[in-house]
Amino acid sequence: MPIVGVSEKRRQQLIQATISSVAEFGLQHTTLNRISAQAGMSSGIISHYFGGKQALIEAVVRELLSALGAALRQRLRPGMSPQARLMAIVEANFTPLQCSRAVARTWLAFWAQASHEPDLARLQRINQRRLLSNLACSFGVSLPRQQALAAAQQSAAMIDGFWLRSALSPSPEPDFSRAERLCKLFILQRLTPAE
Numbered sequence: 729m730p731i732v733g734v735s736e737k738r739r740q741q742l743i744q745a746t747i748s749s750v751a752e753f754g755l756q757h758t759t760l761n762r763i764s765a766q767a768g769m770s771s772g773i774i775s776h777y778f779g780g781k782q783a784l785i786e787a788v789v790r791e792l793l794s795a796l797g798a799a800l801r802q803r804l805r806p807g808m809s810p811q812a813r814l815m816a817i818v819e820a821n822f823t824p825l826q827c828s829r830a831v832a833r834t835w836l837a838f839w840a841q842a843s844h845e846p847d848l849a850r851l852q853r854i855n856q857r858r859l860l861s862n863l864a865c866s867f868g869v870s871l872p873r874q875q876a877l878a879a880a881q882q883s884a885a886m887i888d889g890f891w892l893r894s895a896l897s898p899s900p901e902p903d904f905s906r907a908e909r910l911c912k913l914f915i916l917q918r919l920t921p922a923e
Contacts, residue, residue: 739787741767742774746788751830755785755837782845789838789851792831796855799823800862810869811919814883817862818911821887827904832895859884870919879918886911 745766749758760781764771778784803816825831842848863880871879890907897903 738767738769738773741769742778742784743788743791746784747830747834750788750837751833755841760784782847785838785841786847786851788834789848792826792835793851793855795823795825796820797858799826810866811916813866814863814915814919815912817859817866818887818908818915821859821891822904822908822911826891827894827902829902832902836892836895856884859887867918879915883911883915883918886914 742763745763746758748766749762753762758781760771760774763781763784764774774781774784778787800817800820803819804813808816820826826835838848839852842852860880863883864877867876867879867883870876890911891904894902894904894907
C-alpha cells in the first residue's frame with residue numbers, strides 16, 4: 729500500500745532507522761520509539777503514515793526487495809548471453825547493500841518472523857518465486873526444460889544458502905565475495921555439458 733503524504737526523504741529516514749534498529753536490537757525489541765528516535769521524528773508520525781510497526785516493517789521488506797530488483801535491472805543488457813544473465817542474477821543478490829551488516833541482520837530477522845506473519849511470508853514467497861523464475865528463464869535458453877528448472881532450484885538454494893552462511897558468520901567482515909564466487913562457479917558447472 730503506498731504511503732500517501734510521506735515525502736521520499738522522510739520515508740527513507742524511517743526505513744533506514746528501522747533497518748538500524750532491527751540490526752541493533754532485533755525485530756522483537758525494535759519499537760516505534762526506537763525507530764522514531766533514530767529517524768529524529770515523533771513516534772506519532774510513524775503511526776499516522778504507516779498505521780503501526782508491522783506496516784512499517786512490511787514497507788522495509790518491500791524497499792529491500794525493490795533494491796534487489798533494481799540491482800538486477802541495472803546489470804541486465806539487451807542481448808546478454810544466458811551465462812552473463814545468470815552471473816548478473818548472482819551479483820544482484822550480493823551487492824554491497826544486500827551484504828551490509830545492517831541489511832543482512834534485517835533480512836535474517838524478517839525471515840525468522842515470516843513464519844509467524846502472513847504478509848511477511850507472502851513477500852518472502854514473491855522474492856523466492858522471482859529468483860527462481862529469473863534463473864529458470866536464463867537456464868532455459870541453454871538447457872532442456874526439466875534440467876533448467878532443476879538447475880534453477882539448485883542455484884537458488886546455493887545463492888540463499890551461501891548468503892545465509894555469510895550473514896550468520898561471526899566474523900566482523902563476512903566473506904560474501906567468496907559466497908558469490910562459489911555460486912557463479914556452480915552455475916558455470918551446470919551450464920557445461922557432461923562429457
